[in-house]
Amino acid sequence: MHKYTMQTALIYAIFTGVALFGVTFAIAQTIDIPASVYPILVTGLSLFLIVLSSVSVYQSLRIYESANVIAKDITKGMVAQSQDLFVELYRNSPVPYLLIDRNGTTESVNFSTARLFNTEITKLEGINIFNLIEGDDVQKIALIPEYFKEGRFVNDIEVRVHRSDGVVRWVILSLFSFNDKNGNRRGLMTLVDITKQKQIDKAKSEFVSLASHQLRTPISAMRWNLELFSTATLAQLNEMQKSYILKIENTLSRMQSLIDDFLNVSKLELGTLVAQRAPFDLTQFFSSILDEYRVYAQQREVEIATNWGDTFGEYVSDSHLLNMAVSNVMGNALKYTPEHGTVYAFTELTDTQLTIQIRDTGIGIPEEDKEMIFSKLFRASNTQVYGASGTGLGLYIVKEAIGILGGTITFESKVGQGTTFTIVLPK
């Protein structure tokens, strides 16, 4: 750096000197001095000025250079300081961090990770983290290493990790991948412990389950006693009194189906709703769903066009879960189809799969709501305008039930034209 300073100073000085020589020459010509003194004066003055300007340029460049060195030192110090700060933040963060290589082998972990696994940091280094992760959604979890290798982010996946002492912790996994200076894929993983939240959630679901369960017996008692009352006295009742009885019956039915929904949701959340597969007659299965909705369809003046009266033969599945799903979709189709509309229900059983399609000419699902319709407690924005009651639990239950049965449910919908739900299940 010093060499350049000297060179720059000299170049500046020469230029300045030549310029000053010219100026001095010009001045000397305008004033009256003897010709013999003239070259000496001009040369001397020029040399003096050259030396003077070189020194001043050199000095200023020296000052500039030292300022530069100081500034760089300060920056270096700050970088070092912030590096230290980041390392400290990483090591002591309340969030468990893991730095992994492209295969998922841990390069370093922080104190929080060690606390999460109830072990020492060193014991967690050099192991494959993907082997320690498990969860309910096996397919989704199997995709994590692939997503990582492709450089995609993994956000907020609920997984379980097993501690060395056998305790299982629930965590939310996120994984951010990046390429280091040498172009190697690496990843920063966070595992946020949500075991406590899970426990609270479970307690809530258990409470809902217990409460719903306890409410069913009094409802059955009310319905049965109401039935006894109407059987004994119906002949003596006037029309208005009969309509009151009918209203109570309908309300009790509604209350019971709400409680059934709550119970089903709590079971889904507790994971206690598992498929009990057994062979059953599909023909009878569909005809009982039709029986269930025939009166409702008549009341709503909606026609049901269906091949559910055909013979389908035997099918192996959990008929209770399947009924829960199909009956819910059917109920929705009838509920959201205005008077004189039609609900089309078709089933096809092949060697490989069972397809159930329910199409309505109803109000449809608004474009902006489509992503959310299988979410718990979500109701499409046009359902309120339409005036239909509901809890927003139905399609959540349907989706989960079909998932448990190993199937898929998809839909197509246009506002004002109708919706088609298609359930596909393995044979």
Next chain:
Amino acid sequence: MVLLLYMETSPKSILIIEDEADLREALKTVFMYEEFTVHTAPDGEEGLKTALEKKPDIILLDVLMPKMDGVTVLKNLRADEWGKGVKVIVLTALDDLEKVAEIISAGGDDYIVKTNITLSAIAQKVKQKLVA
């Protein structure tokens, strides 16, 4: 012939084993309307005792009960010389559907989901079972 006539006209007897008094009483009333001889029991233990003592034609048996649950009552009945032939319809809440397989294998003739059925449908089912 006389014996046959006697069998057709003799009142049938039913035992209702159900711990919920409101449900038990409603069931009792409906079978009294249907001119059955009705016995009731509020728990499994007393139910088993009454069954062996009164030897009813058919038993309506709840699953979840104090003292002795329905499945145990059923197993005990099926171990008895008289009890192995008696018709038993198991009453269950929807949640106990997981138990249906267990109930059938323990010797239940049929089951009824309590929360989803009217009293007249229960009476219908019981009468059908007695004919079968």
